[in-house]
Amino acid sequence: MKAYKSLSREELESLQQELLKAYEDAKAKGLNLDMSRGKPSISQLDMVMDILDVLNSGSEVKSENGMDCRNYGLFDGIPEVKRLMAQSVGVKEEHVIVCGNSSLNLMYDAVSRSVTHGVCGGTPWCKLDKVKFLCPVPGYDRHFAVTEHFGIEMINIPMTIQGPDMDLVEKYVNEDASVKGIWCVPKYSNPQGISYSDETVRRFAGLKPAAEDFRIYWDNAYAIHHLYEDKQDEILDIISECEKAGNPDMVYEFFSTSKVSFAGGGIAGLASSPRNLDDIRKSMVIQTIGFDKVNQLRHVRYYKDLDGLKAQMRKHADIVRPKFEAVLAVLERELGGLEIGSWIRPRGGYFISFDAMEGCAKEIVAKCKDAGVVMTGAGATFPYGKDPRDSNIRIAPSFPTPEEMEAATDLFVLCVKLVSVNKLLETM
């Protein structure tokens, strides 16, 4: 294929006519597809239905330490669920508490608690003039929404193929005491599917924060969400690395089973140092009478152990992988060599990240929508919804069928081509 930018005005104009015609034809088909939400598909959820049989009216409902899971008590999780979750994300059991159904809620609460009460006895952020968070971009819109909600200033940090640009991270964290946190999705990042290299994790662990209450918000959302059996990313345990580097309290790690069992009907938890956990428990014991231990027990009885969990994630992968491959095949076939977009082939996670030519993302998403394909809003992967290059588009292949994903991507690439040609002609 010939790069669009090497085409002459006449060639571009003729291409534009062709593409416009194709686009009108596509529109006429009346598509109604959604590539916007990173949610499990019906087949994935169906596959987990057996979890509802695990506990029934005849079940023993005590945890291994004798706690009646139907009653009050033990607000930070039953031991067997702590162990399983620790293994699944690769941290130590004693660093884990399991609570609630939503890791986002735990992140929100962590920020909220820091705003009202400070971190480990530090000044509450609501008493400070300025609080800043670093935001590797492109990133997860709901992270940015939390910090924006609390009036925290967000600073973009470009992602590299190894993880966030660590030179920049070190500069900000080590020099600016108003930088209190950084949002990270270290494994199969949202939306790029990048896993942080060992060097990146070690550079994180070795930070020398200007602010004592700086914390890394390590959202390990896709720890076991591999797409391939033979190509799996692994990352270092940041908490252990931080211990080794003399920064034991620098991380809050978050995880959940939202994309393992049921989205919203699963369990979530966090991992951190004993000192951080004590600090968190101090608020948590005021905040709640405890979390749903019946559901914790249900999960641990269902998955049994890490092998059980991995076995199920392989089945999930078998469902999810063909959708990713359908998207990637269309992207490669239709856009390869045109130099109007780039993407990364992820080995896990829930998204594919697409970078269009500068200034084209909004228009591509709008054109897709007009023809019946909903994408995540352009800009959503950046703080304040503002992609400074108007380039990044998040593709979420998990929910539709592979056939639907193919049809949706066919339209998507058509829109990419059309908008790119328009752009090139404009700027000629």
Next chain:
Amino acid sequence: MKAYKSLSREELESLQQELLKAYEDAKAKGLNLDMSRGKPSISQLDMVMDILDVLNSGSEVKSENGMDCRNYGLFDGIPEVKRLMAQSVGVKEEHVIVCGNSSLNLMYDAVSRSVTHGVCGGTPWCKLDKVKFLCPVPGYDRHFAVTEHFGIEMINIPMTIQGPDMDLVEKYVNEDASVKGIWCVPKYSNPQGISYSDETVRRFAGLKPAAEDFRIYWDNAYAIHHLYEDKQDEILDIISECEKAGNPDMVYEFFSTSKVSFAGGGIAGLASSPRNLDDIRKSMVIQTIGFDKVNQLRHVRYYKDLDGLKAQMRKHADIVRPKFEAVLAVLERELGGLEIGSWIRPRGGYFISFDAMEGCAKEIVAKCKDAGVVMTGAGATFPYGKDPRDSNIRIAPSFPTPEEMEAATDLFVLCVKLVSVNKLLETM
């Protein structure tokens, strides 16, 4: 029985010897009983076990509006569970959102949100010099813990048999703009079992708060927790009364099934005006990806409707009532006429409140503990754990068996007598 205060020094001294002997004998028995926690008993939990059969791998898991309860979406509750919860607490369905497993968590979040973001666009409380809450006393220690945690000043409001002393409430709320809230358990109050009279509810509704962001925190924890079929308290719907009085936004009402299905494994919700709900949703949509809709569906499929719910609460009552009656029988038999303590015979709820002679509560609880009976800590029913009269003791009869409750109460009354005699002799 002769009132202790009418006894002579000699009579008291001889009684003291008798009681000391009895106390030493009781201690030797090595009791190990707990009257401290208002939690459901094993029989109650066993009775609800069928709820675990309602959803299984063959179940339809869509809510009545077609929502797949296993996936993301619809973060404020499925319609049928909103309806059931609305009926159970006696509010309108459109005033209800259902979320999470813990009403305490909803209360904490409501306070926390007010601290960080203010109420309906008002000044965030963290920007104010002084925020105060009114606390009807005796009351629920976990309410007071939430406000103390946020540095909110708490003001004691004495309870009357009709509810909080409304003259005082009106004075504070209508005159002091730093008074932003009041904690209420309006039905079968914790710990006294008092239900607010219609006049009390109407006076609440008719408040003219000096602070626009004043809210009544109406913890309707025991809405359907009657002890008797033929003697049931009912209270007015405060939200409707507030609407009528021109104060539609003045109430946050909270409720849960913690003492209906499983404690911690149930569902919780809140009711409020559309304007308040919109304000809450604005934060909630940032805070969480949604709550456990599978458990919501499980609950509504199990109870079916209000009649189903009521039928089960009658069975709970059959289990709980004998325990209350065991306590009350011992109190009346052993302390009637002695004028060293008073108590209220509740028609519902989870507690009996006992008022000892001034200056005796701590010592009674300590003596009980030394002899193997754990009570709720004296003072716990007051803000900051400080009962100014050192008089109130909360008795929680729900968890032990009736026989255990009788044995525990036998010891309790012995301690009441002993400590009272000591006190009378001291002050003679």
